Amino acid sequence: MSEIMLVVVMLAVFLACVLWLKLPVGLSLAATSAALAVAAGQGLPLRHLVEGMFGYLDVSLVLFTAMIFMKVIERNGLLERLTRDLTCRFGHSPLAMLTVLTLIIMFPGAITGSCTASVLSTGVLLAPVLLGMDMPRHIAGAIIAMASVYGMIAPPVNIVVMIIGGGIDMPYVGFDLILLLVTVPLAVLTTIFLGYPYARRANLAVLVDKIGDADTGRGWALYLPLVLIAVLMVGPKALPGVFPDPRMPLTFVLGSIAGLFVGRKFSLSQAARDGVREILPVIGILMGVGMLLQLITLTGVRGYIAVSSLSLPAYLLLVSIAVSLPLFGGISVFGAASVLGVPFILAFLGQNLIVTATALSLIAAMGSFTPPVALTAVIAAQVVGEENYLRIVRPLILPSLVAIIIGILMIMYANPIGKLVL
Amino acid sequence: MITVVYRLIVVVVAVLVVWELFSQKEIKWQANAALVLIPLVLRAFMLV
Numbered sequence: 001m002s003e004i005m006l007v008v009v010m011l012a013v014f015l016a017c018v019l020w021l022k023l024p025v026g027l028s029l030a031a032t033s034a035a036l037a038v039a040a041g042q043g044l045p046l047r048h049l050v051e052g053m054f055g056y057l058d059v060s061l062v063l064f065t066a067m068i069f070m071k072v073i074e075r076n077g078l079l080e081r082l083t084r085d086l087t088c089r090f091g092h093s094p095l096a097m098l099t100v101l102t103l104i105i106m107f108p109g110a111i112t113g114s115c116t117a118s119v120l121s122t123g124v125l126l127a128p129v130l131l132g133m134d135m136p137r138h139i140a141g142a143i144i145a146m147a148s149v150y151g152m153i154a155p156p157v158n159i160v161v162m163i164i165g166g167g168i169d170m171p172y173v174g175f176d177l178i179l180l181l182v183t184v185p186l187a188v189l190t191t192i193f194l195g196y197p198y199a200r201r202a203n204l205a206v207l208v209d210k211i212g213d214a215d216t217g218r219g220w221a222l223y224l225p226l227v228l229i230a231v232l233m234v235g236p237k238a239l240p241g242v243f244p245d246p247r248m249p250l251t252f253v254l255g256s257i258a259g260l261f262v263g264r265k266f267s268l269s270q271a272a273r274d275g276v277r278e279i280l281p282v283i284g285i286l287m288g289v290g291m292l293l294q295l296i297t298l299t300g301v302r303g304y305i306a307v308s309s310l311s312l313p314a315y316l317l318l319v320s321i322a323v324s325l326p327l328f329g330g331i332s333v334f335g336a337a338s339v340l341g342v343p344f345i346l347a348f349l350g351q352n353l354i355v356t357a358t359a360l361s362l363i364a365a366m367g368s369f370t371p372p373v374a375l376t377a378v379i380a381a382q383v384v385g386e387e388n389y390l391r392i393v394r395p396l397i398l399p400s401l402v403a404i405i406i407g408i409l410m411i412m413y414a415n416p417i418g419k420l421v422l
Numbered sequence: 423m424i425t426v427v428y429r430l431i432v433v434v435v436a437v438l439v440v441w442e443l444f445s446q447k448e449i450k451w452q453a454n455a456a457l458v459l460i461p462l463v464l465r466a467f468m469l470v
Contacts, residue, residue: 024454053461054470060458061428064435249431250424276438284454287461
């Protein structure tokens with residue numbers, strides 16, 4: 001079977017599994033990999049399927065341990081305390097309040113690389129604060145959804161970049177600054193664009209007093225897990241060769257253990273189980289992505305897509321990135337990163353790949369709001385009690401278009417941006 | 423030393439995934455958990 005037919009088979013099987021059979025995206029990618037191998041006359045190459053999964057095992061361990069850490073600081077009261085302290089400290093000006101709220105919502109997504117973690121933890125925690133500013137439910141939901149999505153692609157963990165990088169053997173190193181510069185300003189500006197008209201009119205003093213009254217415990221010992229994580233992450237970079245690098249999974253494990261000794265008492269096994277349950281669909285996707293990447297390499301499809309992408313005129317390539325990545329993201333952002341992101345970055349091998357991969361992750365992330373799945377918007381709608389999730393998607397159309405245009409400009413000027421920032 | 427610690431982390435995560443596999447009601451999510459379990463078990467036993 002020719003490569004073009006294999007691409008058709010691949011897309012058809014994947015879409016059928018997701019949209020018709022309603023299988024989880026991870027399983028759909030695994031089924032697509034198996035179907036691709038059979039169609040290419042390779043039988044069922046178990047060795048390749050299993051080997052592909054190992055490509056993302058290290059990333060998976062980071063996600064598992066980060067999610068458990070998030071559950072620990074949620075249960076021991078640190079997350080609540082952090083929210084209270086920051087809103088009380090910066091909550092007296094509407095702009096500072098909106099900025100801080102955005103950063104807090106982004107935090108779990110940045111640590112775990114999953115926007116669901118943001119929506120379901122800090123999103124839930126801060127929804128009453130946003131609604132307390134007399135914001136309509138759909139605007140509060142839109143702010144939570146957008147900040148969570150920017151959190152998903154913010155450093156230190158950006159799974160979209162990891163997937164794209166894994167496809168071209170590019171290590172996840174040197175992305176922190178550029179990701180920070182792209183995500184934080186865009187997230188804060190989007191929140192201000194959506195929320196400032198309401199925050200300006202709200203009585204923030206009353207709101208801050210109400211948050212300040214919440215009993216979240218006293219004393220700075222509660223911050224110990226967060227301080228430990230920061231030291232273990234920054235130490236090896238600040239003092240290379242002197243400070244041992246425990247790597248991220250062990251860092252999060254040590255942070256979780258520290259969380260047991262401060263704050264409220266809770267069941268660690270229950271917190272760990274909840275964390276694993278929440279992150280399993282994302283890990284499943286990573287395993288599926290690993291299989292698919294291995295199989296498209298084995299069958300020659302990857303080379304075919306790369307050569308085809310290279311032969312496209314530059315403007316057509318940019319248009320296809322701007323349209324297809326967010327559209328495919330409507331099914332799965334991570335799926336879009338693996339199926340389309342990898343071939344796209346192969347077409348830009350001659351330029352700064354750190355900037356290009358960051359831009360592709362920004363564009364792909366906007367697919368989080370594309371129907372039919374629009375997972376982030378759907379969950380955010382549940383959090384704020386909005387019945388129609390499309391009302392949350394509507395105010396996000398303009399900010400998403402701006403993000404896509406910025407992403408395209410970053411790809412066009414990747415080398416100068418790289419020289420300036422990296 | 424660090425290899426042993428990481429192997430231990432993999433084992434703990436694998437146990438949690440097995441727990442999740444048996445507590446899931448829907449077969450598709452059980453299959454998803456089983457898929458994730460494969461590399462974890464192979465790495466825990468240092469087979470790959």
